[in-house]
Amino acid sequence: MLEALQYQFMQNALLAGLLAAIACGVVGVYVVVKKIVFISGGIAHASFGGIGLGYLLGINPVLGAMAFTIASSLGIGLITRRSRLPEDTAIGILWAMGMALGIIFIGLAPGYAPDLFSYLFGNILTVPFFDLMLMLILDVVIIALVALLYKEFLYLSFDEEFSTVSGVPTEGLYLLLLCLIALTVVVLIRVVGIILVIALLTIPAALARQFTHSLKKMMLLAILAGVIFTFSGLWISYALNLASGATIILVSGTVLFISFGVNKLRRRAQENSRTATTA
């Protein structure tokens, strides 16, 4: 197994996994605590329109996805905030429209889209160097913005009404948070693909939440969990010759369920010992 590490593609895959874990650890925590999983799923799927646009314009589809995803997250954000459509209805519509646009764009693009499948389901073993650099830059942008606006994002997530009253620019911050989700989706596309992005945005954060009640520690734990998931998923997919993105997701989900189960048993044991001592 270790000899695989000398291959360039394996080193790139590990780096991609690390960069993906950082983005989804930081932003995923907000997705989970602010309960905006569905809107994040909408943003992720709408990004397919950007992949299609990239093919049509003959540019790197990931760059197309970045521009398109930021635009669509602002659109989803403004529509859910300002229109009278119920939020989940608006998300559902934009989710499907983004994907439909992607299919139309790809149909209009000349020739054949050979690696389309890898954008949908990810392939951590084939991340090009340019995309790795882009992921690195986006990680830096995400960390810088979260470090700068840590208390603002915390307040937005915890109590939007009180934040508005105390002068936090909540609507602008909410749109910025959606843009951070958009950037994270772009970071994750190459690793797990558009369709599976939502799992890496939620599972590490949901797992971390069981062990701490500090948002900062939750981010660090989520990053750690993300690294372990992507690395072990990559190793299993390499050893068993399985699809890497899907393996990473299944490893993450399995660990999360085991952890929920263990926690539940532990709590029950605690309750039992408590009733035993009082009895």
Add this chain to the structure above:
Amino acid sequence: MTAKELVKMENVWVHYDSVPVLEAISLSIKSNDFLGIIGPNGGGKTTLLKVILGLIKPSRGKVTVLGTSPERGRKHIGYISQFNLFDHDFPISVFEVVLMGRYNKAGLFQHYSEEDRKAAAEALKTVEMLDYKDRQVGRLSGGEQQRVFIARALATNPELLLLDEPTASVDPNMQAEFYELLDKLKEHMAIVLVSHDISAVSIYVNQIACLNHQLFYHGSKEASAEALEKAYQCPIQLIAHGTVPHWVLREH
């Protein structure tokens, strides 16, 4: 001490889907007021507070907060919402919650100063919750959580405290303690308390207003029971309770 006018509402109307929720509300809140607003559920009590806070724009009428718009003036208001609505699993500590109250002093991008931390600790001391400062807020009891949210409002150093159904999730034997706390705070700030619990409110407040879409009465609490009856549309009895009169619902 001459009382300053903190909030002035003139003929304010609010509609939801063209159904009026607030009708022709005129109200003045002065710096030494301790006002209880009572009224049935759905009568527009929360809406009224949100109009004062600039969270809901009236469809007609004018609202001024400290001589300016609600959006500018609201940073001088300490707001305590129906607090049990928050996510009890949210990863945030008591001290972090109270520091939120200092945001109006610190502002965007700024770190909290030593002074902000002192003010937050001071506010926690006032509500006797300083020992709990590192605990997760959702893990406290209802009464303890409420004290934390009061501390957060106090940390804003407010001129006016707005409380929305503050006793909703506090067990009855904690309620007296809560009103004693308000009794102390009213020396330093105006307080407006919204509730559907008439008897408790009327013991402590100085003025009572009844809100059921319209503001039926606003003045000293030795008011006629008819105003209350109009608001609630059910009979109310005025009974003497020691030296402080208060109302209870008559059988109906």
